[in-house]
Amino acid sequence: MTAVRGFPAFPPQRAGARFATTWWGQAWIKALEDTSLDQTLLRKGRAYAKTGQVGPITVSPGRLAAITEHEYDTVVRVEQLTDAAWERFLDQVAAKAGHIAALLDRDVPHDLVEAAEDAAVPLLPTVGDLEPECSCPDWGHPCKHAAALCYQASWLLDGDPFVLLLLRGRGERELIDALQNRDLPPARSGAAPDAAPDAPAGGVPAAQAFALGEPPLPDPPPAETAFTPLALDPAPGVDVAALAVLAASAAGRAREILLRGRLEPLSEYQDRVRLAADHDLDLGLEPAVQAWRYGGAAGLDVLDTAWTPPRQDLARAQALLESGWDGEPPPHLETWRNRWTLGARQVRYGRDGRWYPFTEHDGHWWPSGPPERDPSTLLP
Template identity: 40%
Template sequence: MSDGYEADPSMTEEYGTGGAGASEERTFAPLPPAPGGAFARSWWGQAWLKALEDSALDLQQVKRGRRLARAGAVGAVSVRPGRITAVVRDRDGTALRSDVLLRELDGEEWDRFLAVAAERAGHVAALLEREMPPHLVEDAATVGVELLPGIGDLEAECACGAWDHCPHTVALCQALARLLDEDPFVLLLLRGRGERRLLAEVQARVPVGPEAPEDREGVPGVRADEAFAARDILPALPPEPVLPEAPGGALSLAVESSPGDGVDPAALEALAADAAGRAYRMLAEALAPGHGERPPAEVLTPAQDAVRLVAEARQPLPEEMAARLAAGSGRRREELAAAVAAWRSGGGVDALRLLEEEWAPTPVESAAAQERLASAMQDADRPLPRPAGPGRWSVPGGRLRVDRAGRWWALREVDGHWIPAGPPDPDPAAASALLAETDG
């Protein structure tokens, strides 16, 4: 594992949905020092530390490891089924790879656990809200499934050569306790199931309709459509989701193992950032007044979406990825730059379509556009623009162009391409004014 790993702990990724084993992994950024106070706040974190103390033979090693963890000596923590790994720096600065192993649950144990989780409505609701109720541990134990490690269950491996828990593996366990404070699902991944797969399997086991289970307090499950139909007599539904201040942060896929053939981590990171931005905009649109009355968004072609991806990227894309997107959009690099500028003008796919097509109005359409232009310019007390081609007129600072829908675009010449200076306007005088604004 690399010393220099950087990642955002709020943005972790799970790879694969295969069997209880190898392909699922989450990597967390190094945690900052924790100079004082309780090292774990949550029930899950404290229960994990109790298991560590029960497993360690030498409590002095536990104390030394706790001091290392408090000092921020633990690097990025990788969690996968059966193993957690990190580079831990000793007091003299030596970097040592440390691993802690915990047995994965087998298929039969997972079946029993999932049956218990799906049996009780409270468990299902909590899990779907990404919460892990502590009493789930007790219910799982009743069917012989131990989620938390017991005495001697945590096996240590460290490059320092210690045969039992050393300060480095203890520090790693301390760091995991802090991660469990934020996300108890990390424990289930360590036991062999990633969060997405686990939730999908729980949902698949929950019957709907008359067969819906009762929880142990005797409250029956209710179908969502039935709940909405009875919304006037049932308790109030939860409030609508709140729009975050911004999309999620950057994601790093820098992990210890090398990617497979044909896998480009930088491209995947860019696509993940794009997905987060699109999800954010979709939520903002869904929460906006009148969303239900608006037509669905236009489905982009692959070539159009390649331009959109470059135009909306929150950070510059890797050079190789930008070259592939240019090829995928059917453009040379300089043509892609013009298309991106058109998209960013505020016109989106309409601006891109304007750049691509060579539509010319019929004589009747041209006469109507000329009449509309003359009237608008007279009202705005401006001189009538000079014709510059079919559906085009020269104005100070650029051109005006009318499209098939009768909208007017202000165009500015950039590197030999006429690029929209802003979104279209039904008023040609207002579109012309946009050129004057951008000049200023």
Template identity: 45%
Template sequence: MATPHRDGELRRTFPAFAAREAGGAGEAFAGTWWGNAWVGALEQGALDPKRLARGRGYADQGHVDAITVTPGLVLAYVRGSRPRPYRVQVRVRTLRDEDWERFLDTAADRPGHIAALLDKELPHSLADGGVPLLPGPGDLAPQCSCPDSGHPCKHAAALCYQTARLLDADPFVLLLLRGRGEKDLLDALSRRSAAHAARAARERQPHDLPGVRATDALMPRQLPPLPTPLPVPPHHGQPPVYPSAPGGPDPFALDQLATDAAARAHVLLGTGRDPVGELTLWQDAVRLAAARPGSGLTAATRTLYATLADAVGRTPAALARAVAAWRQGGLTGLAVLEEPWDPPAGRFDRARPLLLAADLPAFRPWRNRLTHPHGHVQLRLGHDGLWYAYESEPGQDDWWPRGTPDLDPVGALTGLGIPDEL
């Protein structure tokens, strides 16, 4: 029986399966739903559970030799307790022509069916489409050359179990058993699918569309004025509350992004420009973090800072300092934090006398910065002409933005709680 050189469209020979570790009681034998449906037809139609158990053991131990499948028939030799193996066959009814017509219509009606078959999958909707592809209890007719008159004997049961493994690997084996080879079936499906697509395209085409001459369509004409645009809303709306789902996106992050998108759209609608369009990735990350309301690093804020800092290759501490600068002066405040520059003569030169007049010591100048000699306080001149106050622990170069920018350097220091010795 096992003669692969004689295989063709309606005959396929498969090599014997290697032995495998037996599954536990109640464990499914096959790996797919259709393979287990085949096993279910065998087990529900069997008369002796003990013979089934012996046959399953034979299958697990690799006692079934090469299997030949033809329309309506599965053939193989199964080794039992005697030296000479037994010739076993299992018959199943082939489908009638009208059954195949219904199957082809069902398969071609949905492109996913053909794609699933090519991926060696058998969709439920195709197997349950009114055509009895899978056998039911009593539909399998086993025969064996052994003297056992059981239905089925353990050798026939072993062949049925191994056939389920064939179906696992390739559902076209089931279709061959029902009477059609793979190539013939795919050719028929291709033709049927093309016919369905052409018919659907014809049905979608409009009928008796009125025509317009090109000269009439391109003739210059006066268009009506555009309607008056609606007024810009006073403020942007709030996003919906996003539910939390296991494995889903973070609802807090979704809320942040939706709120930010609404605010940007509101500004764009009212001004015609996007204030965020020219920001760098780092600047936009700082802007998003600074938009988080409230103060202090709550658990949610720490998570947000960690995520944004990781996205731009910075540390959460660097992001927190940049957020403080952004809240102090926006994009200009961030530049004051990160970009020293050389201001022209004028406002910068007049700042030191003003500080001295306010009974403050002589601040040390460096580029656009004036630093208290004790290292407690620093003033930085921004490109906008405002003075930005910074504080640090004495003896450390750890400057953090403080207070409100002011045109007056003394005014920028107001409210910082400067000790008397300063």
């Protein structure tokens, strides 16, 4: 039986309503707009979509259809995947349990789409993949009615990516049944070579695995777990000392994650500075190392970047500066963006809301201490 889904007409939307908010919905819009030969018709299509000029939408394999204003029959066709392409797609979905869970949670992982593309399975349309048809007299490609239908379809895709899969040829129930009946090979199911004798030879069906639910996580290890340096024997072509530093660095980062719950990702430059600061490495990054030791990534950003803080932040700092002199007028500062200078002393405002002290040496500014919220405590 051919899968068909019907959706009620969208009511008129507020003026500032957006169309696609998910990345796959935005890819659908991009395919439409890259295909269009007339920006005026696209603009009219957006207006029609927002003002409710499209009737109930019917989605079926390869076909998106609706009755638009003046009873025009409007259709947008999408090429369906072949049976062989579906088999390759199911291989990619079954290769990672998270893919199935994400789809059932109405999400489309980037890596699933990329893996499908590598297997020559185009899920998301690109320029020229959307074929509009309409009974109106407009020769546009697409006309404003087909454009409006496509824009509204992005709302359907945002809410349920299975709409896209149905357009490509198969509905949600059909896909889930195919995955439930699919035997996953041991390498994909995660079954060890010495699995229990009563385990199915081909692995565990996805539906059965998900029905087990999520087991409780073990208690976290103590945050103060001591790190034992690696004892490695020298080997040709292996820098044992560098490996020991990297292992200690990884252990330190893991400990921070245990304490804080998460860590912000670091750029390659930030990570080199962090390694030099944490392990006393001579990498020619002395000012950056000092900045890292005083303020981490925020301190390094203050060293390298000048930026313009919000006016209210600067006004608050000025008030703190004036109150720090007990009624006396504060010294005159040279101010430029986030940097306030008094002779050979300088304070720089960081994006973390703290002021960092610097001292001039041989024409260069060096970090000279930990940051403070009150800049008056850092100036003489």
